[in-house]
Amino acid sequence: MSRESNASGWNVALTVLGLMLLLLLVLYRDTTLYLAGLWSNWEDGGYSHGYLVLLISCYIIYSERRMLVRMAPCPYIPALLAVAACGLIWSVAGVATVQGVQAAVLLPLVMSVVWVVLGTQVTLKLLLPLMFIGLAIPVWSPLLPPLQIITAESAFWLTRLYGIPAFMQDFTLHLPAGRLSIHEACSGLHYLLAGVTLGVFYAWLNYRRLWSGLLVVMTIALAAILANVLRVFIIIVLAYNTDMQHPFVEDHLRLGWYLFGALVFLLLLADQLFGRRAGEACAEHVATPATSCKYATASRLVIFSITAALLAAGPFMIRWAAGQDRHTGLRVMHLPGGAAGWHGPASVNDGWQPVYRGAITRKGLYSKAGKGVYLFVGYYPGQSQGAELINDLNRIGGNEAWQVREEITSPGQGQAEVIETEIETLFAGKRLVWHRYRVAGHDTTNDYVAKYRQVTGLLSGRMDAAVIAIATDVENDMQAARARLADFMYSMGEPLARTADGEFVTDRGY
Secondary structure, eight states, rough: OOOOHHHHHHHHHHHHHHHHHHHHHTTTHHHHHHHHHHTTTTOOOOSSHHHHHHHHHHHHHTTTHHHHHHSSOOOOOTHHHHHHHHHHHHHHHHHHHHHHHHHHHHHHHHHHHHHHHHHHHHHHHHHHHHHHGGGSSSSGGGGHHHHHHHHHHHHHHHHHTOOOOEEEEETTEEEEEEEOOOOGGOOOOHHHHHHHHHHHHHHHOOOSSSHHHHHHHHHHHHHHHHHHHHHHHHHHHHHHHTTTTTTHHHSHHHHHHHHHHHHHHHHHHHIIIIIIHOOOOOOOOOOOOOEEEEEEEHHHHHHHHHHHHHHHHHHHHHHHHHTTTOOOEHHHHHHHOTTTTEEEEEEOSSSSOOBBBBBBEEEEEETTTTTEEOOOOESSOOOTTTTTOOTTTSSSSSSEEEEEEEEEOOOSTTTOOEEEEEETTTTTTEEEEEEEETTTTTTOOHHHHHHHHHHHHTTTOOOOOEEEEEEEEEETTTHHHHHHHHHHHHHTHHHHHHTTTTTTTTTOOO
């Protein structure tokens, strides 16, 4: 294959790839903006290294340009299945309003597009810099619990070894002068991601053997975990010796970065002095002979058109799902009348108001034998990002209540399970709350099941969802409070289900 024809093939391929990526950024702009927001959040710092990762990835690709131009970019038709699969997962996550899954699948979607346009040979060469971007994608939260356990147990062991009188309960370290809580945010995931990012780039610059590079990355990753454990231990020592008054007790993240930077510097210095001297020389790139592409220009245009159509299918599905609830008027909800000895609903303003963003809400008080039960219903005719049943910003305790304990429990009498929460308000003292979700006609207490029902409900033409919460004052008798809520739920079971299904939601004015 002549150098001129290969250069022409690259010009066409890069032009098409650029247009495809631009189309992807436009069609999937909500997800790309979500990632950009994470990368720009310097206060949290969890993924603020995202732009650096992207820059390093581009640098690696640019450094490999001489090797890449010797290859012939050629479309790979089977990769269209990967584009379709990634688009489907993204759209299903969009229907279920799970933005984290959409962000996670965006990188595989980009890689699939590259695979279609440039072919297998080129994509394999680009695999490292493309996968490297995964370090900036928010898919690492499953590492938080084990890292939290490692940090807490290791720091507590060092504390006892140091001779500080302390005991730990539920990730809270009790010292004579106060308490230190080791939350998931203290697990060291930020340091670990930063260390792996630095390790991968350093290994790429200095090593060509896979196992040598992996050893470097693993060593720096362990150094990042160790730096976080030392950070927590030093804070414990400072808190103990200063009666919780040392500045690092409050500003503890800065100390971690100091330790992390020092450990990584020492490791890299040791590698330069000893490891590189022992000598793994960087192997020269072996040029891969260019091959010709069997597809004519017309065939390539067809393949690229199909790729563009598949990219557009996912956002189109999201828009179609969002348009299923086309009612634009104002709606109000009416609560059902009392049954089986329960009287109500009566208007009440007691300070307890659960927060469910975007929902049509209603609250009332029911009474029986001089005792009251509060009913709250939040109804969603349809759900969208930011106005959804399962959202971290929704709170059953409301603005003025704080949650003490939450667990799954069964009210008995054949009723579905509920989530039990103890809250304490400024106005009403201690209160027991039971709540559960109803999505597309199905009751659940599980967030993931609720999302699943949201997706399957779309297939059956149902986009509705609701939260039903009942509450009563404890009055120093928790068992009596539970019995009262169980009686209300049993007596009002059918009307509550009809309310959650939207039967009592009407247009304003009717």
